[in-house]
Amino acid sequence: MAKNGNPVGSVSDDTQEKGHEELVNPTVPKKERMKDILAAIDSRLTQVEESVSGMGAQVEDLEAEDAAIHTAIKGMMLKLEESLQGEIDKVREEFMGELARMREVQEREHNSMLARMEEMQADSARMEAMQADLALCKRTLAAGASTSSSIEAKRIEAPKPKSFGGMRNAREVDNFLWGLDQYFGAVGIMEEDAKIKTASLYLTDTAMLWWRRRRGDVERGTCTISTFDDFVKELKKQFYPENAEDEARARLRRLKHTGPICDYVREFTNLVLEIPDLSDKDALFNFMDGLQSWTKTELRRRGVQDLATAIAVAESLVDFSSPRESTKPKEKRSSYAKG
Missing domain, CATH: 1.10.1200 (Non-ribosomal Peptide Synthetase Peptidyl Carrier Protein; Chain A)
Incomplete structure (x- = not known):
């Protein structure tokens, strides 16, 4: 709107009528008509400028209002965000607290269940022990007092x-x-x-x-x-x-069957007991390797495959050969007597 209240782009009725009259009246001089037209145009431009200035002021007012509205909306959004964040934090704290209480309750129930299970296992073990004791009492009563006395006597005589x-x-x-x-x-x-x-x-x-x-x-x-x-x-x-084991291994390698085989078997057995990780195969090999040739040949002829069998066969050979060995000293003494 212009300052005089007329709409933007419009001219006064008098000016319009005057211009119209000048245009239709041929008696008015041409030069005057041009002046009047220019004056009308200037007047109209002035009104347009005034209208544009008014519109610029309105635009500035609208921009100021828009900035104020934007600021107000931004403030409202910040307040809303702060409020929502506070509510979220509050809900999170309540949730975590409730979760911690639930875990605590679950842990107590779990521990209580474990304690009950341990008690049940202990009761079961006690029940089994009582049943075993009851069975032992029944066997003891069935056997009688004499059997109990003989058991105690055997223990004392150990x-x-x-x-x-x-x-x-x-x-x-x-x-x-x-x-x-x-x-x-x-x-x-x-x-x-x-x-x-x-x-x-x-x-x-x-x-x-x-x-x-x-x-x-x-x-x-x-x-x-x-x-x-x-x-x-x-x-x-x-x-x-x-170094007991190392010494035992060294003595086992040096052990040879030179006298009665019972002495060889006894010494071999003692050395084997001092070597806990000696395999059966190695033990049999060492036993056979230390024997005299005739004994070794006989054991191989019989096809012994383990140490226990080899020892038993070797000792049986000694039993058969010992009488012949015992006669040799007597023959020597008799020859000495004749000499």
Whole structure:
């Protein structure tokens, strides 16, 4: 709109009428008509400029309003985003808290279930033990008091193991431990502490002094010997030669059948016991290799394939040949008598 209230691009009625009159009236001079036309055009341009200026102001007002609206919308969006983020954080915290409570409840239920299962297993084991005890009582009652007395007598009559004085010899250590194991089985000693105490009773001399020192270490906490296996390890560490197996292998390679075969078999068996990882095939080879040629030939003729059979056949040959060997000294003494 123009400042005078007329619409943009329009002219006043008087100007229009005057121009029209000048155009249709031929009596008006041409030069005056051109001036009037130019004046009308200038007036119209002025009105257009005023209208354009008014429209520019309106555009500026609209741009200002648009910027204000944009700023307001942006602020609303930021507030909405902050509000939504707060709600999301709150929901996340509530969810994580609920999840942690659910996990805690599940863990308690799991532990409770495990405890119940352990109790059930313990009850089952106790029930089986009670059933075994009941069956043992029934067998004992059925056998009678005489059988119980004979069992106790057999346990008391079990031969005592030989004492060990501390000799650093693999054979002596192995024989002592093997005797203890047999004795424990015969008298029914099953508890680890009882085995250790019983074994210590058969230690003498250097071995007894060693055990007194180790007991002191246990009491001070510098050593732990709580099982019979621990006792065996400590005993072997002290008295078992470090190169016992190597020495046994060397002696086995040098062992030859030069005297009675029973002596050869005994020495061979002792050496084999000191070599725990010796295979049956190697043991048979070493046994055959040390025999005299006639014995080796006979064992091969009979086709022996294992060590036990080879030893049995060799000992049977000694039984047949020993009478002939025993007659030779008598013949020598008789010849000496004649001389």
